[in-house]
Amino acid sequence: MATITDWSTTTFADLGPIYPWVGSEKVMVWVAIAAWIVWHIMQAKMENKTYDEEVKRFGDAESLKKMVKGEKNPGDP
Amino acid sequence: MDNELSALVVIFTEFYYWLTVVLMFLIHIGFCMYEVGVSRHKNHMHTLMKNTMLIPLVTITFFFFGWWLYWALPNGPFISDAVGNGGGIDYGMADANTPWSETMGPHMGDRITGVFWAAFLLFSWTAASIVSGSVIERIKSSGFWILAVLIGSVLWIIDASWGWHWAGWMVVKLGYHDAYASGVIHAIAGGFALGILFVLGPRIGKFAADGTPRNIYPRNPWLVAIGLFLIYTGFWGFYVACNVPMWDVQSGDGVFWSATNIYLAPTTLSAITVNFLMSLSGGLLAGYMISKGDAFWTYSSGLAGIIAASAGNDLYHPIQALVIAGLGVVFMYKLHYYVERKFKIDDAVGAVAVHGYAGFFGVVIAGFVLWGYPSSPDPTYASINPIGQFIGAIIMFGLLGFLPGWITAKILNSFGLLRIPREIEIMGLDAAASSDILAEQQIIIDAEREAIGN
Numbered sequence: 001m002a003t004i005t006d007w008s009t010t011t012f013a014d015l016g017p018i019y020p021w022v023g024s025e026k027v028m029v030w031v032a033i034a035a036w037i038v039w040h041i042m043q044a045k046m047e048n049k050t051y052d053e054e055v056k057r058f059g060d061a062e063s064l065k066k067m068v069k070g071e072k073n074p075g076d077p
Numbered sequence: 078m079d080n081e082l083s084a085l086v087v088i089f090t091e092f093y094y095w096l097t098v099v100l101m102f103l104i105h106i107g108f109c110m111y112e113v114g115v116s117r118h119k120n121h122m123h124t125l126m127k128n129t130m131l132i133p134l135v136t137i138t139f140f141f142f143g144w145w146l147y148w149a150l151p152n153g154p155f156i157s158d159a160v161g162n163g164g165g166i167d168y169g170m171a172d173a174n175t176p177w178s179e180t181m182g183p184h185m186g187d188r189i190t191g192v193f194w195a196a197f198l199l200f201s202w203t204a205a206s207i208v209s210g211s212v213i214e215r216i217k218s219s220g221f222w223i224l225a226v227l228i229g230s231v232l233w234i235i236d237a238s239w240g241w242h243w244a245g246w247m248v249v250k251l252g253y254h255d256a257y258a259s260g261v262i263h264a265i266a267g268g269f270a271l272g273i274l275f276v277l278g279p280r281i282g283k284f285a286a287d288g289t290p291r292n293i294y295p296r297n298p299w300l301v302a303i304g305l306f307l308i309y310t311g312f313w314g315f316y317v318a319c320n321v322p323m324w325d326v327q328s329g330d331g332v333f334w335s336a337t338n339i340y341l342a343p344t345t346l347s348a349i350t351v352n353f354l355m356s357l358s359g360g361l362l363a364g365y366m367i368s369k370g371d372a373f374w375t376y377s378s379g380l381a382g383i384i385a386a387s388a389g390n391d392l393y394h395p396i397q398a399l400v401i402a403g404l405g406v407v408f409m410y411k412l413h414y415y416v417e418r419k420f421k422i423d424d425a426v427g428a429v430a431v432h433g434y435a436g437f438f439g440v441v442i443a444g445f446v447l448w449g450y451p452s453s454p455d456p457t458y459a460s461i462n463p464i465g466q467f468i469g470a471i472i473m474f475g476l477l478g479f480l481p482g483w484i485t486a487k488i489l490n491s492f493g494l495l496r497i498p499r500e501i502e503i504m505g506l507d508a509a510a511s512s513d514i515l516a517e518q519q520i521i522i523d524a525e526r527e528a529i530g531n
Binding site: 012013015016017018019022025026028029032033036040043044047048051054055057058059063064067068 | 078079134137138141176177178179180181182183184185186217218219222223493494497498500501503504508512
């Protein structure tokens with residue numbers, strides 16, 4: 001696992017990468033790219049669902065009128 | 078790194094760029110404060126999160142492909158061959174900057190790639206954050222974050238590769254000069270924002286039934302003021318990051334060490350420090366007069382003044398920087414209100430004007446004031462000229478800014494990913510959070526009443 005196991009015997013001028021798992025960079029990058037795309041999809045679904053629920057809970061015309069007049073806050077019964 | 082002098086040069090350069098990154102972080106803090114200060118109470122948290130979350134999204138995508146694009150595309154679409162490869166993609170440089178390149182991680186043979194990557198990344202955040210302010214209070218986060226990745230990790234990177242790279246085709250063929258990014262950051266981001274705004278539409282109430290624009294005033298002027306002061310402060314880092322701190326600029330025999338601009342042409346930190354302050358001053362003075370002392374526009378004009386002079390602030394005399402900044406502010410202010418009335422554009426923070434119009438102006442004016450200067454130490458490159466700068470400004474603002482912004486916004490809109498529902502806009506984007514907070518507050522009030530037997 002460890003790329004470096006002993007600093008005392010290392011010739012630094014010849015040394016390259018020192019992170020773990022040298023050689024598996026492409027795999028790590030593609031996994032991260034997949035996670036990034038999934039994040040966007042999940043976030044978009046979550047946001048749309050939130051708006052749908054909020055419109056159902058507070059979005060009737062009467063409530064909106066009261067909110068605009070400052071007579072009601074979102075969430076008030 | 079085998080003797081003290083070479084180690085000192087390398088580690089000084091590494092530290093130099095590291096410091097610029099820390100300073101530039103203040104730009105983002107400033108943008109966040111500014112946007113929240115402008116937004117209404119009912120939208121504060123959404124506004125903050127919208128801008129905050131572009132940080133990780135632009136960061137990872139810049140790591141995935143943005144950095145590679147910068148090194149891959151300087152030749153443009155087979156326009157130049159300054160870096161070889163028959164005018165196509167420069168695989169030689171690009172391959173060393175892939176996300177799986179060993180030099181992207183801790184590496185004893187490379188101390189510059191990571192910190193130079195980070196300096197570029199902070200520019201990417203800025204590009205996306207410029208757009209963020211103009212679209213507040215009615216854009217969906219999901220749509221905005223896709224747009225942020227597009228401007229921050231793709232579009233501005235392409236323009237930087239073309240016009241902000243020592244061998245970019247625009248520098249080689251057009252003599253394009255944009256030392257501190259009037260065009261490559263500001264004009265493109267402003268143009269991109271304008272393209273989105275055309276599709277997104279104004280906030281409810283922004284325009285009267287007869288089309289007369291109304292002001293939606295900043296909710297917290299103190300937050301706006303502190304935000305803009307922080308952006309000014311971060312701009313020091315931005316300016317310094319646009320330089321190479323130590324470079325041998327002497328061609329032929331001999332050695333002469335100097336700071337250079339991004340094109341490796343000589344300048345001095347001293348000069349850009351004076352010009353930064355003079356252009357800030359020119360912007361503030363002109364902005365105060367033209368807006369009749371309006372604080373919001375005066376602060377914004379300080380920023381616009383710097384942006385208007387940035388293309389040539391490596392070479393301008395301080396008085397030239399002062400005057401150009403002032404003229405740029407008058408131009409952007411007038412154009413902002415013309416476009417607002419004519420096209421019913423609701424730019425909540427004036428970002429299109431401050432960054433887009435002032436940046437466009439800055440690129441064009443540099444073509445006249447610096448006419449005949451070499452664009453690069455390479456004598457085969459075209460020299461700086463008004464036509465090259467004007468074409469460059471069109472490419473930045475229009476071709477790589479406005480057009481992709483408009484097209485992408487249209488696509489997002491067709492998928493329902495651009496604008497929030499009308500009801501949400503009226504009740505506020507923080508409605509659910511507000512209702513939860515109110516409910517929890519009520520629970521505590523009830524508990525307190527119970528505790529006193531009432």
